[in-house]
Amino acid sequence: MATASLHQKNRRFAILFAGVALGMLGLGYAAVPLYQMFCSVTGFGGTTQRATQGDADLAAQFAKSGAGHTISVRFDANVERNMPWDFKPVQVKDTVTIGQRDIAVFTARNNSDKPITGTATFNVEPEQTGAYFNKIQCFCFTEQTLQPGQEVRMPVLYYIDPAILNDENAKDVEQITLSYTFHEAEDPAS
Template identity: 75%
Template sequence: MDANIRTGLMAAGMAAGMLGLGYAAVPLYDMFCRVTGFGGTTQVASEADADLAAAFAKSSGTRTISIRFDGNVARDVPWRFKPEYPTDTVQIGERDMAFYTARNDSDIPITGTASFNVEPEYTGKYFNKVQCFCFTEQTLQPGQEVRMPVLFYVDPAILEDENAKDVEQITLSYTFHRTEDAEAEAAS
């Protein structure tokens, strides 16, 4: 095979490989954040996981921790969005439920999705959501107001982490953004 053809094929192969890595970067980064809690990414837990944590908490008498709730909307989302209560004190390992309220102040239906994180960031791997409005898109009709629950617990493993065992408060923050489909509809 001619050296120029071989070099061209190698360059084309490398370009295709780099393009593939470019497409894979976002889902791989998302998976990394969800597994490690990097950047304050919370965990998703099953009912069985929550039951195990609760059983541990009951048997060992874990301490309490304060949870602060925060709600925001992107500039292009004409909603009022806030937690019903700004803070709650929960037993580590025990399930707890918090509610947020959202109201569409516009005269058109708006579909949004909530991004979320916790602070301090390193506690993300211990903050587990069993059910959350943030798992699905939310559509609010003009003037509609809804209550949206989040069922969560703090993993007792936080007590064994040298960096996190003395944390007294975790902030759970949500920001609602318009979905891409809603943005496309608004533009047409």
């Protein structure tokens, strides 16, 4: 009888252990999407926010109310190693009025002899300002395909949310850096 009881305890332990292991495996697969969702909602890690035209209009109303606060925005552009593109901002720095829409323009050129599709990752520094940097339109929302030798202008329509002025950790920031890195898009056929 003692061996039957021990066998039953071992079986329960094995089932419990297998359940924990499967749960940990599931959390491992879910970690990246959950982290990305958390960052996009909170602005954590310098993740910018995606805004609608209506959001931008509300921010512009605040800006017209006489706030007049400005902030410097610096633009940074990079390409991953071995990607044959030139990528740079047209203007490296701009002073913008908080709450008003502004536009930044980047140029990209494919220096190879074949079409290349790229995708841009981005972040904002300092990190605490990511929640207030809102992009209305951006080349980073979709993949970009450049033909051999093609050069394109890629705009970013954005605004800084006036709520930044109420955040103790962000209200005294004098400059925000918006940085992009282009990566060659993975070939879906591989």
